[in-house]
Amino acid sequence: MALLNRRDCLAWAAGAAAAAMAGPLWAQPARPVADAGAKSVLQPFVGVQPQVAAKRLISLSGALTEIIYLLGAEQLLVGSDTTSNYPEAADKTPKVGYVRQLAAEGVLSLKPDTVIGTTEAGPPVVLQQIAQAGVTVALVQSDHSWDEVLRKIRLVGQATGKQAQAEQLAQRLQADWDQTQAQVRASVAAGRAPRALFVLSHTGSPQVAGQATAADALLRLGGASNVMQGFQGYRPLTAEAMAQAAPQVIVTTTQGLEAVGGAEKFWARPELALTPAFKNKTMVALEASQLLGYGPRLPQAVQALHQGLLAIQP
Incomplete structure (x- = not known):
């Protein structure tokens, strides 16, 4: 599990700043996994661990935003990125821009105490600026896997103080996933x-x-x-x-x-x-x-x- 303090997080962000991110979010290869052994971790994969539940939360991921609503924590959400359009209510939240082309001013203008996203978010220098402003920034590794979904659920549970509800959601979806994958394996076989x-x-x-x-x-x-x-x-x-x-x-x-x-x-x-x-x-x-x-x-x-x-x- 990769868990960085703010100083480490800022060093990571500064070092990655040269990696320009452009084009549709889905039209990008996955970034390298920093810790290949991490599976379904309770802590955010990259960034700092939320120590207390957020009071003013910004989501930089459509999937994370959807989970926020599923856990009934949407009252904490003060902003989201433009990929956050489901459920319908999420589309009406104040938008901070496209997840790969964020601006610190737009994010900080909403006065968040916590920002959550995935490693698709950027540019890294902007994440650095947000963290330097005293905002907790927690990112989940994006690797296009089922474990990524579980990491997202558990991060939202931490950030919103709804860990128990998050575990219940994860267990319910795991059962659905296991059933679906059993069918897929049978077809492939x-x-x-x-x-x-x-x-x-x-x-x-x-x-x-x-x-x-x-x-x-x-x-x-x-x-x-x-x-x-x-x-x-x-x-x-x-x-x-x-x-x-x-x-x-x-x-x-x-x-x-x-x-x-x-x-x-x-x-x-x-x-x-x-x-x-x-x-x-x-x-x-x-x-x-x-x-x-x-x-x-x-x-x-x-x-x-x-x-x-x-x-x-x-």
Whole structure:
């Protein structure tokens, strides 16, 4: 477990300041895990441990914000980042900006005593400035795993003084997760692991997910194999790559479909024309924050993805 005091936290932030963070949050490879042995820790993975419950809390993660509401601690929330849009009430909280492009002034203007987030948050120099202002900053390691979800739940429990409720939530979701993963393992053992391609099309230029992305991990958790190998992060969708990859199914987000004008226009892209997925029009589309946010709805997302994959004809 990596637990740093403020001095260590500031040194970490300053040393990482040169690592610029840009682009969509989900279109980024996972950062290296500082302590590979840490599993489901009760303390925040990076930063300082909240010693007392927050009175004025800011969340820098949509998943953490969702957990705050599930634990009934939303009265402590004075602000959140722009990925915090679920439940609907969270979308109405004062926003401090995009999680990778924060400004200390915007965060500090809401007078928080505690800020919680993941290691996706930044720039690091801004986190340093917030900590220097006397605010407790606690970050959970983001590694696109089920353990990440449990770490998030327990951090929110600490930060809000609702540890018992957090443990109950973690245990309930663990049961759901175990059931879902048992189904996935059975399908994979039976040879049902379709070749899948994740397409992120929230902007005008669709991107495909390679390794070390939230989408890559999600496909594996759902029982699919990612056809995009040999690179990390996201790359533009190209006809040559699609023909070689030959995905059986396209996985995307409902927001992405809306952005391009619906499923019919999505399939009209010439890059997809030579794929088995295009021939059979096989697609699974789910809401973005549920699919890629690695929050408390992850068991539901993986279950829905798995069921969609099972519907594909071998």
